[in-house]
Amino acid sequence: MEMKITRKGKSGMAFGVKKSFFGRLQEKIENVILMRPEIDEEMMEELEEVLITSDIGMDTTMKITEKLRGDIKRLRISDPEGVKQQIKVIVKDLIDKGDKHKLIDDTPLIILVIGVNGGGKTTSIAKLAYRCKKQGKSVLLAAADTFRAAAGEQLEVWGNRIGVNVIKHKEGADPSAVIYDSIQSAKAKKIDVLICDTAGRLQTKKNLMTELAKMNKIIDREYPEAYRETLLVLDATTGKNAVSQTKEFGEITNITGIILTKLDGTAKGGIVITISDEFQMPVKFIGVGEGLNDLRVFNPAEFAEAIFEESNNV
Ligand SMILES: Nc1nc2c(ncn2[C@@H]2O[C@H](COP(=O)(O)OP(=O)(O)O)[C@@H](O)[C@H]2O)c(=O)[nH]1
Ligand SMILES: [Mg+2]
Known part of the structure; x- marks a missing residue:
């Protein structure tokens, strides 16, 4: 180790x-x-x-x-x-x-979490939910990755651990229907932050685009008063793939920030600099492990400083 x-x-x-x-x-x-x-x-x-x-x-x-x-x-x-x-x-x-590095603090807030499979969406959602809860906010999770049964179950396990409810439908259900139900529940219970998991891979880019557009339409229609974030989850260990994913997802939907995961296991953190420069997109959080506490707010000055820090402060 x-x-x-x-x-x-x-x-x-x-x-x-x-x-x-x-x-x-x-x-x-x-x-x-x-x-x-x-x-x-x-x-x-x-x-x-x-x-x-x-x-x-x-x-x-x-x-x-x-x-x-x-x-x-x-x-x-x-x-x-x-x-x-x-x-x-x-x-x-x-x-x-x-200021763009900060997650919107106003409520009600809906966070749509997107990105390819395996990048760390579900784990990051759990960490985010935990963080919001610690800040005293009420949180609801929407299991709108209905592509794989395991995805919803995984979110449910996290939800139980953190103590937040998860709205889940059957495998293969319409993700937008999950979003719809989650919004109704969030409104009824006056939830502060609704975080939505999504499927990372549909058969084609067109499918993914259609799906995301539909979810956004439901949110626009059902919850126009809610503040919005769309966070793209990227696995730092994939290096240049993270760059092409940012481009692809950026063409499909309006991304408000990035969660860069697995920075604990990689020498490829330079990707932060590339993405920030090429796409003018703010990194909002970094993932540095698999646990609930392993999500850090991204701070540009600290990041630049850390590149040159002495390595003796273990
Ligand atoms: N080391 C490390 N592992 C992570 C991090 N974020 C997620 N993972 C792991 O990456 C794998 C895929 O994560 P998951 O949330 O299921 O990805 P999803 O398919 O995008 O929902 C899991 O084994 C996670 O524990 C991170 O910041 N550091
Ligand atoms: Mg997942």
């Missing part, structure tokens, strides 16, 4: 991410920068390589190094430590989407 290292940002909030991503990227960047006698083109090329191999896409990498070249000249940065600090600033600017 790998040792788990808890990294604490300035505000003291732990990321709880293993050394794998932050540690390795930090080490690699430091090797490139701090070991060199001077800032030169060779250093920039090595840096580009480090970023690309850490799952930061080519376009985003080029954007970072172009900006860095300009900043080095403009700010007359002459020492490696200065370069390191400037990379942090650039990364933070790329991933920071301001």
Whole structure:
């Protein structure tokens, strides 16, 4: 078993991410920068390589190094430590989407959770429900992934553990009917947060699009006063696939934020930077384990800082 290292940002909030991503990227960047006698083109090329191999896409990498070249000249940065600090600033600017990182706090709120199978939707929903409940909000779960019987049962198990109700229909039932019933129940019980699980894979993209459009239509019609979030769940370990999934789902529906899961088991956290840059989409939460407490609010400044943190605060 790998040792788990808890990294604490300035505000003291732990990321709880293993050394794998932050540690390795930090080490690699430091090797490139701090070991060199001077800032030169060779250093920039090595840096580009480090970023690309850490799952930061080519376009985003080029954007970072172009900006860095300009900043080095403009700010007359002459020492490696200065370069390191400037990379942090650039990364933070790329991933920071301001207020958009926050989940809507107003109620009633409906959260539609989408993403491919196995990405961590159901688990993330349980974590979110647990979080909302701890904040004193009432929560209801909608098992609108009716594609597989196991999906609804899995949500029910979580619901029982957390102590929140789950609205579930039979396998193969119309997901929009589950949403409809859940809304009626949420209204009747004055529920603060309704979180809806969805199927990750239907036979075709057109099916998925039709299904999501139908669910959105039901919500628009039945619960126009509710605040809305559509969160895309992405598995960080899938690297570039996460990027193509963001593109595909983004074409189908209006995504308000991302939950990036499995950051505990990967060296590929650079995907956060790519997605934030390419899609201008805010990462709202990161998943760092399979337990209910393993969901962290994404904080851009802490993330950028963590890339270069010392690894001695175990
Ligand atoms: N290590 C780790 N495993 C996760 C995380 N989130 C989900 N998982 C696991 O990923 C697997 C698939 O999750 P699930 O929620 O069923 O995915 P779904 O098909 O999208 O609903 C399960 O074994 C989860 O325990 C995470 O943040 N870290
Ligand atoms: Mg599921």
